[in-house]
Amino acid sequence: xxxxxxxxxxxxxxxxxxxxxxxxxxxxxxxxxxxxxxxxxxxxxxxxxxxxxxxxxxxxxxxxxxxxxxxxxxxxxxxxxxxxxxxxxxxxxxxxxxxxxxxxxxxxxxxxxxxxxxxxxxxxxxxxxxxxxxxxxxxxxxxxxxxxxxxxxxxxxxxxxxxxxxxxxxxxxxxxxxxxxxxxxxxxxxxxxxxxxxxxxxxxxxxxxxxxxxxxxxxxxxxxxxxxxxxxxxxxxxxxxxxxxxxxxxxxxxxxxxxxxxxxxxxxxxxxxxxxxxxxxxxxxxxxxxxxxxxxxxxxxxxxxxxxxxxxxxxxxxxxxxxxxxxxxxxxxxxxxxxxxxxxxxxxxxxxxxxxxxxxxxxxxxxxxxxxxxxxxxxxxxxxxxxxxxxxxxxxxxxxxxxxxxxxxxxxxxxxxxxxxxxxxxxxxxxxxxxxxxxxxxxxxxxxxxxxxxxxxxxxxxxxxxxxxxxxxxxxxxxxxxxxxxxxxxxxxxxxxxxxxxxxxxxxxxxxxxxxxxxxxxxxxxxxxxxxxxxxxxxxxxxxxxxxxxxxxxxxxxxxxxxxxxxxxxxxxxxxxxxxxxxxxxxxxxxxxxxxxxxxxxxxxxxxxxxxxxxxxx
Amino acid sequence: xxxxxxxxxxxxxxxxxxxxxxxxxxxxxxxxxxxxxxxxxxxxxxxxxxxxxxxxxxxxxxxxxxxxxxxxxxxxxxxxxxxxxxxxxxxxxxxxxxxxxxxxxxxxxxxxxxxxxxxxxxxxxxxxxxxxxxxxxxxxxxxxxxxxxxxxxxxxxxxxxxxxxxxxxxxxxxxxxxxxxxxxxxxxxxxxxxxxxxxxxxxxxxxxxxxxxxxxxxxxxxxxxxxxxxxxxxxxxxxxxxxxxxxxxxxxxxxxxxxxxxxxxxxxxxxxxxxxxxxxxxxxxxxxxxxxxxxxxxxxxxxxxxxxxxxxxxxxxxxxxxx
Numbered sequence: 001x002x003x004x005x006x007x008x009x010x011x012x013x014x015x016x017x018x019x020x021x022x023x024x025x026x027x028x029x030x031x032x033x034x035x036x037x038x039x040x041x042x043x044x045x046x047x048x049x050x051x052x053x054x055x056x057x058x059x060x061x062x063x064x065x066x067x068x069x070x071x072x073x074x075x076x077x078x079x080x081x082x083x084x085x086x087x088x089x090x091x092x093x094x095x096x097x098x099x100x101x102x103x104x105x106x107x108x109x110x111x112x113x114x115x116x117x118x119x120x121x122x123x124x125x126x127x128x129x130x131x132x133x134x135x136x137x138x139x140x141x142x143x144x145x146x147x148x149x150x151x152x153x154x155x156x157x158x159x160x161x162x163x164x165x166x167x168x169x170x171x172x173x174x175x176x177x178x179x180x181x182x183x184x185x186x187x188x189x190x191x192x193x194x195x196x197x198x199x200x201x202x203x204x205x206x207x208x209x210x211x212x213x214x215x216x217x218x219x220x221x222x223x224x225x226x227x228x229x230x231x232x233x234x235x236x237x238x239x240x241x242x243x244x245x246x247x248x249x250x251x252x253x254x255x256x257x258x259x260x261x262x263x264x265x266x267x268x269x270x271x272x273x274x275x276x277x278x279x280x281x282x283x284x285x286x287x288x289x290x291x292x293x294x295x296x297x298x299x300x301x302x303x304x305x306x307x308x309x310x311x312x313x314x315x316x317x318x319x320x321x322x323x324x325x326x327x328x329x330x331x332x333x334x335x336x337x338x339x340x341x342x343x344x345x346x347x348x349x350x351x352x353x354x355x356x357x358x359x360x361x362x363x364x365x366x367x368x369x370x371x372x373x374x375x376x377x378x379x380x381x382x383x384x385x386x387x388x389x390x391x392x393x394x395x396x397x398x399x400x401x402x403x404x405x406x407x408x409x410x411x412x413x414x415x416x417x418x419x420x421x422x423x424x425x426x427x428x429x430x431x432x433x434x435x436x437x438x439x440x441x442x443x444x445x446x447x448x449x450x451x452x453x454x455x456x457x458x459x460x461x462x463x464x465x466x467x468x469x470x471x472x473x474x475x476x477x478x479x480x481x482x483x484x485x486x487x488x489x490x491x492x493x494x495x496x497x498x499x500x501x502x503x504x505x506x507x508x509x510x511x512x513x514x515x516x517x518x519x520x521x522x523x524x525x526x527x528x529x530x531x532x533x534x535x536x537x538x539x540x541x542x543x544x545x546x547x548x549x550x551x552x553x554x555x556x557x558x559x560x561x562x563x564x565x566x567x568x569x570x571x572x573x574x575x576x577x578x579x580x581x582x583x584x585x586x587x588x589x590x591x592x593x594x595x596x597x598x599x600x601x602x603x604x605x606x607x608x609x610x611x612x613x614x615x616x617x618x
Numbered sequence: 619x620x621x622x623x624x625x626x627x628x629x630x631x632x633x634x635x636x637x638x639x640x641x642x643x644x645x646x647x648x649x650x651x652x653x654x655x656x657x658x659x660x661x662x663x664x665x666x667x668x669x670x671x672x673x674x675x676x677x678x679x680x681x682x683x684x685x686x687x688x689x690x691x692x693x694x695x696x697x698x699x700x701x702x703x704x705x706x707x708x709x710x711x712x713x714x715x716x717x718x719x720x721x722x723x724x725x726x727x728x729x730x731x732x733x734x735x736x737x738x739x740x741x742x743x744x745x746x747x748x749x750x751x752x753x754x755x756x757x758x759x760x761x762x763x764x765x766x767x768x769x770x771x772x773x774x775x776x777x778x779x780x781x782x783x784x785x786x787x788x789x790x791x792x793x794x795x796x797x798x799x800x801x802x803x804x805x806x807x808x809x810x811x812x813x814x815x816x817x818x819x820x821x822x823x824x825x826x827x828x829x830x831x832x833x834x835x836x837x838x839x840x841x842x843x844x845x846x847x848x849x850x851x852x853x854x855x856x857x858x859x860x861x862x863x864x865x866x867x868x869x870x871x872x873x874x875x876x877x878x879x880x881x882x883x884x885x886x887x888x889x890x891x892x893x894x895x896x897x898x899x900x901x902x903x904x905x906x907x908x909x910x911x912x913x914x915x916x917x918x919x920x921x922x923x924x925x926x927x928x929x930x931x932x933x934x935x936x937x938x939x940x941x
Contacts, residue, residue: 191664191665209672284704482649484655528660
């Protein structure tokens with residue numbers, strides 16, 4: 001045989017071995033097992049009596065054991081477009097992290113799924129002092145701190161140095177809330193809670209964050225008179241504080257685990273949790289798996305039947321949608337290009353999910369010609385929101401005439417406040433401002449996010465302003481920048497001559513109260529006052545409304561504030577456009593009531609496992 | 619040759635240094651920073667300042683760069699500023715093996731398809747074999763990964779349901795730090811992404827091989843070989859083929875450096891946790907340390923790839939000597 005043939009032969013053999021090793025099926029489980037073998041012997045004895053003797057003999061034998069199939073846990077198969085940035089309740093800032101934290105941790109209170117009202121969770125009840133400055137929470141003390149071992153799949157309750165089982169106490173909340181005031185964590189949400197809680201802002205803004213004096217930390221207004229009582233002291237009677245109590249930032253966290261592992265305390269195997277699920281696996285950038293926490297008090301399990309959650313990281317929505325078409329995930333976003341086809345084929349397996357983010361065109365109130373409220377009103381009223389949502393957003397949105405959307409405490413009913421689209425009113429306002437049919441109107445700049453979708457809606461706006469105001473598209477100069485650049489270009493400290501006249505931006509709520517809208521975005525004393533509003537009587541009412549303890553009066557005050565901003569004589573600091581709503585593909589075997597606020601409550605989701613498995617051909 | 623390799627490696631150090639310095643400067647010149655915004659909201663100024671101070675971003679750029687070099691000297695690629703339970707070393711050790719596995723399989727596939735296709739096309743010039751190979755090659759080059767990937771997913775994953783739609787079939791811990799366990803699951807998951815990535819490369823290689831071989835076949839020494847009465851097979855395999863592969867070898871260096879350090883599009887489409895995805899994420903989120911480190915790895919790979927090409931040259935063309 002020639003040398004070449006030998007080489008070919010060897011190569012074929014090697015490839016064959018590799019292929020066989022790859023193709024080989026997993027071998028059946030073989031165990032060495034001691035079995036008792038019973039032998040029945042019939043023997044004849046001398047007395048000619050037939051006797052049956054049972055001989056028991058012990059033999060060792062290799063047997064193949066086919067394990068009894070365990071019922072498959074009810075499994076939610078999901079995907080997210082990113083890895084979890086953080087599982088630390090005081091650090092988390094994004095939806096992916098907040099969903100995971102809702103799964104792994106209980107909070108002080110919770111949001112009702114349907115009404116977004118505050119319902120008990122760890123706190124079973126609460127009292128508010130007459131002056132509205134002190135909140136006392138009465139906590140249950142039967143929620144265990146647990147640690148899950150990913151290798152053995154065992155969940156065990158944590159114990160203290162003396163061997164006593166650890167349960168969630170008020171002290172864990174005190175530690176968590178004080179930790180949330182620590183500027184070194186660098187969490188956006190620290191700045192949301194800090195102005196309310198006594199002493200928190202002082203710590204957050206400490207001169208030397210690396211060496212915060214202990215007395216400053218001790219002065220934070222949160223205390224635990226006993227394990228079951230948590231007291232929070234506020235700087236002012238913030239009526240909206242209760243609506244913030246389900247926030248992850250205020251959650252209890254395990255001090256001993258954090259101190260033992262530092263930033264790594266959230267990794268699988270290290271993390272100590274107190275929620276309905278435990279973290280069984282976290283392969284960064286690939287997958288995380290959650291299992292039901294078997295030690296959770298039964299009354300806190302939730303109404304759902306899901307026992308296991310497997311979430312893969314799928315950055316591309318088109319791939320996620322393909323997985324959904326293949327019944328490999330229960331729910332998926334729908335790529336824009338597929339939306340119309342999907343709605344035709346799978347109308348019954350489509351839900352609409354609002355994220356309560358409202359988008360708008362901001363106006364620089366100090367930059368002519370938008371320093372005239374009539375010009376701002378004209379540009380707002382000349383925009384057909386209904387047509388915009390249908391044509392540009394493909395139906396994924398709700399036209400908005402004012403700022404705060406339904407579901408927010410204090411938000412006026414959707415159609416009762418605000419001018420919205422009114423071309424005649426728009427033309428009149430522009431004429432009154434000295435620009436009839438847009439004659440003599442100066443060139444203005446409109447800055448939008450980069451990307452085709454934003455360009456689509458800016459171009460739609462140009463058409464609208466041409467059609468209803470007579471402003472040539474040349475008058476509106478379009479610029480597009482990345483989101484970061486846009487934030488920088490529209491910041492309050494940017495001089496007028498460098499800032500754009502108009503820009504696109506949106507606001508999603510942190511907590512379900514009007515104060516988070518008009519107070520945190522439009523209030524003139526807000527550091528993020530991009531519109532450069534000057535303070536007036538509306539701002540006085542914003543301050544009064546946030547401290548008003550009578551809910552009915554607050555609702556009425558916020559209605560008036562929205563009217564003063566977006567009504568016919570309103571200041572119109574921006575033109576509200578639409579509430580974002582996403583179409584989501586969801587298989588019929590999943591019942592998933594979506595959370596308006598906070599993380600998704602997977603423990604209240606239900607899967608018809610028989611239908612799910614049938615779809616997978618099992 | 620050894621002296622040549624050592625010399626080349628030493629010369630490469632300032633090149634790599636310059637690339638890292640340039641990247642470091644450019645990255646920091648991008649508008650915004652890692653703490654300028656939180657999702658769709660602006661980060662409060664106070665928080666931004668504190669966090670920038672924590673990671674030394676408040677220092678002058680040359681001090682930041684010096685600190686970064688000191689970290690590199692200790693084998694530390696730096697911290698992750700947003701995903702703080704991870705370090706850049708963690709990210710690289712998790713994702714680079716996936717890119718190496720995907721890239722090397724794709725390059726292997728590209729050569730297995732591309733070189734023979736180019737040879738057959740050249741040997742059967744202007745025949746249906748040539749036209750078919752050229753057509754397929756043009757098609758392969760023309761169809762972008764961003765089109766081919768979803769198309770393959772649709773056909774083989776969704777319609778025929780014979781191959782997995784997404785994910786890599788192997789996970790850490792890796793064998794020897796970067797090799798997968800060669801399970802059935804690994805191979806089935808590798809088919810679509812490897813084919814997607816390898817197709818365009820194989821098309822380029824086929825076209826290059828064809829053109830190069832045609833040129834070599836018309837050269838004087840081939841005519842001499844034929845005139846000596848050598849068999850056509852011997853002329854092709856022993857004399858023409860090796861020389862015709864020199865241009866192919868030239869693209870091998872950058873090709874290897876490119877695909878072994880991550881291919882964003884394929885990793886994105888097939889949900890693979892490779893290094894290419896990290897490139898984009900690091901730019902989007904202004905993860906300065908991650909982006910600088912990935913660029914460093916890429917530039918080192920490029921240097922090594924080109925060195926590898928030089929060594930291949932010497933093997934392909936005995937006239938080339940480096941010492």
